Amino acid sequence: MAYDDLRDWINALHKAGELKRITVEVDPNLEMAEIADRAAKMGKGTARAGGPALLFENVKGHPGTRVLMNQFGSERRMRLALETDSLDAIADRIRLLLKPETPTTLMDKLKMLPKLAEVGGFFPKVVAAKDAPCKQVILRGDEVDLNRVPILKTWPQDGGRFITLPCVITKDPHTGKRNVGMYRMQVYDGKTTGMHWQRQKVAAEHLRERLRAASADTAASVDLMALTAGGTTVAQSLESIPQATLGKIRDGRMEVAVAIGTDPATTFSAIVPAPPDVEEYLIAGFLRQKPLELVKAETVDLEVPANAEYILEGYVELGELRTEGPFGDHTGFYTMQDDYPVFHITCITHRKDPVYAATIVGKPPMEDAWMGKAVERIFLPLMQLTLPEIRDVNLPPEGVFHNLMIVSIKKSYAGHARKVMNGIWAMGQAMFTKCIVVVDEDCDVQDVAEVVLRVSNNIDPERDIQFTLGPVDSLDHASRLPNYGSKMGIDATRKWAAEGFTRPWPPMLTMDAAVKARVDTIWKKLGIE
Known part of the structure; x- marks a missing residue:
């Protein structure tokens, strides 16, 4: 069942072991922000998972009041907040609404009625x-x-x-x-x-x-x-x-x-x-x-x-x-x-x-990084509705969402990556994206190390980087003018002969599947880990 209100959500956080009650007196002037910032950055490198939600119960200058911070500050809490085991599961629900199966029989039509009633109940x-x-x-x-x-x-x-x-x-x-x-x-x-x-x-x-x-x-x-x-x-x-x-x-x-x-x-x-x-x-x-x-x-x-x-x-x-x-x-x-x-x-x-x-924003990762990641996963189907060739998208927190988008596509023709770039720049709030990197569908865009490997190896900079002008985010302090500046697209896909690349494109290294399976069976016996 949905959370009735913020208090119901706080109780759920407590039961899940995701809430820290702060009883020491804390000042809302800078001190709460510093505590929340440290909590958001708990862990190191890729292990950063975000510290607990914080409920300040002794607020300086405001006796009897409470302040909740970092409520969305981890992947687990975003899933708890939206009551799902997987953010991609919500995306799948959206896909069913966007592209319902066409009923071919009376029974199929009857099966659709509960789905329509469900939408009406929202x-x-x-x-x-x-x-x-x-x-x-x-x-x-x-x-x-x-x-x-x-x-x-x-x-x-x-x-x-x-x-x-x-x-x-x-x-x-x-x-x-x-x-x-x-x-x-x-x-x-x-x-x-x-x-x-x-x-x-x-x-x-x-x-x-x-x-x-x-x-x-x-x-x-x-x-x-x-x-x-x-x-x-x-x-x-x-x-x-x-x-x-x-x-x-x-x-x-x-x-x-x-x-x-x-x-x-x-x-x-x-x-x-x-x-x-x-x-x-x-x-x-x-x-x-x-x-x-x-x-x-x-x-x-x-x-x-x-x-x-x-x-x-x-x-x-x-x-x-x-x-x-x-x-x-x-x-x-x-x-x-x-x-x-x-x-x-x-x-x-x-x-x-x-x-x-309340929340605090600043150098990532912070609480809004997890909120942005949830937006990325849940609304991927809406991007795919306009650009169906898109396989996945990654908005790294360090790119503060509007500065860097990594996209994998099913490439079908010469110039396809550039078509996708321009499609994204014409799409709602995605028009503010400063840098778009396009890779092939066999690249895991969530693995930034893999993306860097592909980009650094797959591009001829003069040929594969394009620049354009247009609206930019109001928060972009580097743009030539307020709200207007340049953007960059990088085509890191494999190049085709139709794109002027006439030499053979080398295959990436990968081990034989049978060998990998054999090593999997003996791995623990080797005592390496």
């Missing part, structure tokens, strides 16, 4: 406010104060305290489709935070749509494209907008809600690269195999997870920006200051004795 359902644990305490007006929440500062040069594991809920103004994304939120004071909506994020597009609707003239609408993006054009964009139009825009608001401390599948669903028309609430139901319970928010027209520990309700004023950052990011470097929208909090609801959920 849709979220709205419950009454009285049944929603997240509304056990409701704070409005002067009672709203983020300073009462044990929000962390994670790195010394951070611009302040940041909410690092939020599920940010917005709604498309045209379709009404809800989106749940995970965007860091810098705390400015007790009632306002930054909202780190990078220009390519769905919530940023929701804000742009409202900006376009609020703008009276077309020219201003075009200029307003920059407002939710950050970057060097924000000030110029504001200056170019007529004052009457700017005043009208600033009278408009976009409602936002933020859930903190949800069940693990719901938290995870906020980071997945969902297809555009699929709500994250539905993905959470699919992962839980049980519908997510929602409740109407108190002050905004949005539905929020009923069992969350905290709900922050409020709005973003259209056209309002404020400096956000620096922030110690998952790249291992600080993301520097930039201008982003401001979130004004009108109401906080929470459970009695709430548990605050």
